[in-house]
Amino acid sequence: MRRYVVAVALLGLAACSKDPVATPGASGPITVKASDTSCxxxxxxxxxxxxxxxVKNEGTKVTEFYVYAAGDRVMGEMENITxxxxxxxxxxxxxxxxETACKPGMIGKGIRGAFRVTGSAAPLTADAKMAAATESYQRYVKTQSETLLVKTQEFVDAVKAGNVAKAKELFPIARTYWERIEPVAEIFGDLDPKIDGRAxxxxxxxxxxxxxxxxQDLWETGDISKSGPLADQLMVDIKEIVTKANAEKLSPLQLANGAKELLDEVASxxxxxxxxxxSHTDLWDFAANVQGSQAAVQALRPVLEERSPTLVxxxxxxxxxxxxxxxxxRKGDGWKLHTELSQTELKELTDVINALAEPISKVAAVVAG
Amino acid sequence: MVSRRNAILAAGSVTVAGAAAVALSRSGPEHAMAGPGDAVEFYGAHQAGITTPAQDRLHFVAFDVITDDRAKLVQMLRDWTAAAARMTAGRDAGLLGAVEGQPEAPPDDTGEALGLPPSALTITVGFGPSLFAKFGLADRKPKAMADLPRFPGDTIKPEISGGDLCIQACANDPQVAVHAVRNLARIGFGVVSVRYSQLGFGRTSSTSTAQATPRNLMGFKDGTRNLKLEDGAELLDKHLWVQPDDGPQWMVGGSYLVSRRIRMIIETWDRTPLAEQETIFGRTKGEGAPMGKAKEFDEPDLSLMPEEAHVRLAHPSSNGDARLLRRGYNFVDGSDGLGRLDAGLFFLAYQRDPHKQFVPVQRSLARADVLNEYIRHTSSGLWAVPPGVKGPEDFWGSALFA
Structure with a gap:
């Protein structure tokens, strides 16, 4: 959906956005052996x-690896490890x-383990916490957009190869990475409708x-013999938006509003x-929007914990x-189709989204102080 | 600065003049209304919106409770009460208001009532039978809240019936009533979820002798014999308010509300000859006089009416002296896809014990009323309406949740 995005001024952070990094880490990478049942x-x-x-995937399922700070704030993540x-x-x-986590099958909370980092680091000042929020979310955008490129390419390849079944399977997966970072994508008003516009x-x-x-071609007619140029254009547009998104620094206020807008997307x-x-694969997008919203809120978590613990x-x-x-x-590694849900189930989902969106709508004011 | 408070001050002189022009003959007791734009007192022994002279507009909404956390529900009832006290006084739902909060935050009032006077808004809360199955409230369920029986001809749709809580918002301006419900629903997100709601656009009963008897969509005066504000404490205590001996204690001073959405097949009714229409009701269509009498308020002589006339079947003397305080509204919910208006009466009736009042009356009507050919009951609700909120420290249902 296209949305008019109001540019919000950075909260005077530019001067003090240095990460308080202490000594360099111990030498050599830490090996992680991920199987279907262990990490x-x-x-x-x-x-x-x-x-x-x-991270080496020794299992049979595609996996992901995460490093979380308190409250599941993503410090770093690697998606799509086949x-x-x-x-x-x-x-x-x-x-x-x-906490470290492997997510075989890319679902659930993953296989968790504790991880401790030692060394002296000065406590973050308020401004540094704001800057850290921006950087934390930038990391998220980076990992998500990397996978978006990979998954969109796979989807585009399937479409161009005329493989309807494969393309249908990949459609909701590629969109997952798109829907998670939509607040950034929407900043680029002309690209968003080209990529994600509805009829x-x-x-x-x-x-x-x-x-x-x-x-529409895949599900309505099943004829994708003429969809090749559309698929090529989609890839071009995705590449452009990924480059732009990674160059963008979202202010803490934009993060707060982005978290709310993602839930508005779900609701509307x-x-x-x-x-x-x-395709009726709306639940994939639903889950991705919620995850993206959560990522934005988690990036702001240190600020929120200080200013409004009850909101957290x-x-x-x-x-x-x-x-x-x-x-x-849930259905297998994915979700039920929208058409498989009863009115009662859809209402229940509406209720829990409303219950979440109300406190989320308060985040921006807390951030603005 | 746009604020409802200022608008009220500005409108003050107008409403005083308005009240004088209307020249209401009675200075009524609690919850009486001075002018159509004025505020109705929120606090009192009984909730406002029952004997309050019936306003012109209704927004009724039923909720399901969606939390298991009793403390959250109680907190929401406190928040609702505080917001209702403000809104009925013509103020914003939240403390900051629609336009005076932080620019980065969503306003704590939705804003569509800015500049509008209080409009006699009343907000009345009721608890549904299903609520007593939750939160360990089973032993507090009043006997009067036993399920209503199924009546012959009922075509009740479960999805627009029942519910854990209800709000009846009445006002002389529809926007003020909708504003109240919208803001309360918003406060309730995560605790309650709207189950169904109903808008009503014209009162079908008068609850004060200062009001003329209005007409329902069948074109007949409705509620001539209604219980009214001026009936006096003795009659109202007998028929309307829960008494100490009735129990449970938390309901004393409260009342029981029956809500029924009654769809009217108005197209066939309109083709019915006038004489037949009058015979079916037992009153004349123009004056509203009981059959064989000259004036609306003449005492009906039931022997002059056919046995199945609506007025005769519903009359207290046919039903063990059962009387009701009716507060219904006309509705038209668009059309039904078959080219007919989806119209009717949203029947609301308050009473001391529904099983001794509404049930026998509706039994006689459902069994014999010729009117049944033209109406369908599509929604049903039974609500325990607790006593009034005593003051700013008190809240709706405080005694129930004590």
Whole structure:
């Protein structure tokens, strides 16, 4: 959806956005052996600074690796580690306690382990916490957009190869990475409708292109013999938006508003089944929007904990409620179709989103102080 | 600066003049209304919105409780009470208001009532039977809250019936009533969820002798024999308010509300000859006089009416002296897809014990009333309406949750 984005001034952070990184980390990457049932982290303690994890997927399912700070704030993550693959993740970690997690099958809370970082790091000042929020979210955008490129390419390849079944399977997966970072994508007003516009929002004189046009071809007619150029254009646009998104620094206020807007997307587009009207894969987008919203809130967590601990408690409870309610509609590695949900189930989802969106709408004011 | 408070001050002189022009003959007791734009007192022994002279507009909404956390529900009732006290006084729902909060925060009032006077807004809360199955309230469920029986001809839709809580918002300006419900629903997110709601646009009963008897969508005067504000404490205590001997204690001073959405098949009714319409009701259509009498308020002689006339079947003397305080509203919810107006009466009736009052009356009506050919009951609700909020420290249901 296209949305008019109001530019919000950075809160005077530019001058003091240095990360309080102490000594460089211990030498050599930390090996992580990820299987379908275990997550063996070679060392569980390290000096502060840049910590490198080499994650090897020894299992049969695609996995992910995360480093979390308190409250599941993502400090670093590596998505889409296919079986047999080893990928490196570099994370900037100040002294503190963290958790590592492997997520075989890319679902759930993952296989967790404690991780301690030692060294001297000065406590963050208020401004530094704000700057850290921006940087934390930038890291999130970076990892998500990297995978977005990979998954969109796979989808585009399947479309161009005329492989309808494969393309249908990849459609909601590629969109997951798109929907998680939509607040950044929406800043680029001209690209967003080209990539994600729905038939009715396309302005006069503009062609209906992007994910949803290909979705229509895949599900409505099943004829993608002429969809090749659309797929190529989608890839071009995605590459452009990823470059732009990574160059963008979202202010803490933009993060707060982004977290709320993602839930608005859920309430207005996904629960109604408007977003993916041909494929009915709205629940993938739903889950991704909520995860993206949570990532933005988590980036702000140190600020919120200081200024409004009760809001943090409310948000944690409300996010957990959304997660458990949505979790009822898991199907295999994905989700049920929108059309498989009863009116009662959709209402229950609406209720938990409303319950979350109200406290989230208070985050911006807390951040603005 | 736009604020409802200022608007009220500005409107003050107008409403005083308005009241004088209307020249209400009675200075009524609690919850009486001076002028159509004025505020109705929120605090009192009984909730406002029952004997308050019936306002012109209704927004009724039923909620399901969606939390298991009793403390959250109680906190919401406190928040609701505080917001209702403000809104009925013509102020914003929240402390900051629609336009005076932080620019980065969503306003704590939605704003559509800015500049509007209090408009006699009343907000009345009731508890549904299903609430007593939760939060360990089973032993506090009043006997009077036993399920209503199924009546012959009922076509009740479960999705627009029942509920854990209800709010009846009445005002002389529809926007003020909608504003109240919208803000309370917003405060309730995460604790309650709207189950169904109903807008009503014209009162179908008068609850004060200062009011003329209005007409329902069948074109007949409705509620001529209604219980009214001026009936005096003795009659109201007998028929309307829960008494200490009735129990439970938390309901004393409260009342029981029955809500029924009654769809009217108005197209076929309109093709019915005038004489037949009058026979069916037992009153004349123009004056509203009982059959064989000249004036609306003449005492009906039931022997002059057919046995199945609506007025005769519903009359207290046919139902063990059962009387009701009716407070219903006309509704038109668009059309039904078959080219007919989806119209009717949202029936609201308050009483001391529904099983001794509404139930026998509705039994006689459902069994014999010729009117049944033209109406369908599509929604049903039974609500325990607790006594009034005593003051700023008190809240709706404080005694129930004590």
């Amino acid at each position: 063996q982290v070679e060392r569980t303690e390290n000096g502060a600074g840049t910590v490198t994890f080499a 079986p047999g693959l080893t990928r490196e993740l570099k994370v900037e970690l100040p002294a503190g306690t963290y 009715e929002v396309i302005e006069e004189g503009m062609a209906f292109t992007g994910f949803h046009k290909i979705e 587009g996904k629960i109604t089944g408007e977003e993916d009207r041909y 408690t409310d948000l944690d409870a409300a996010f957990a409620k959304v997660e458990s309610t949505l979790g009822k509609h």
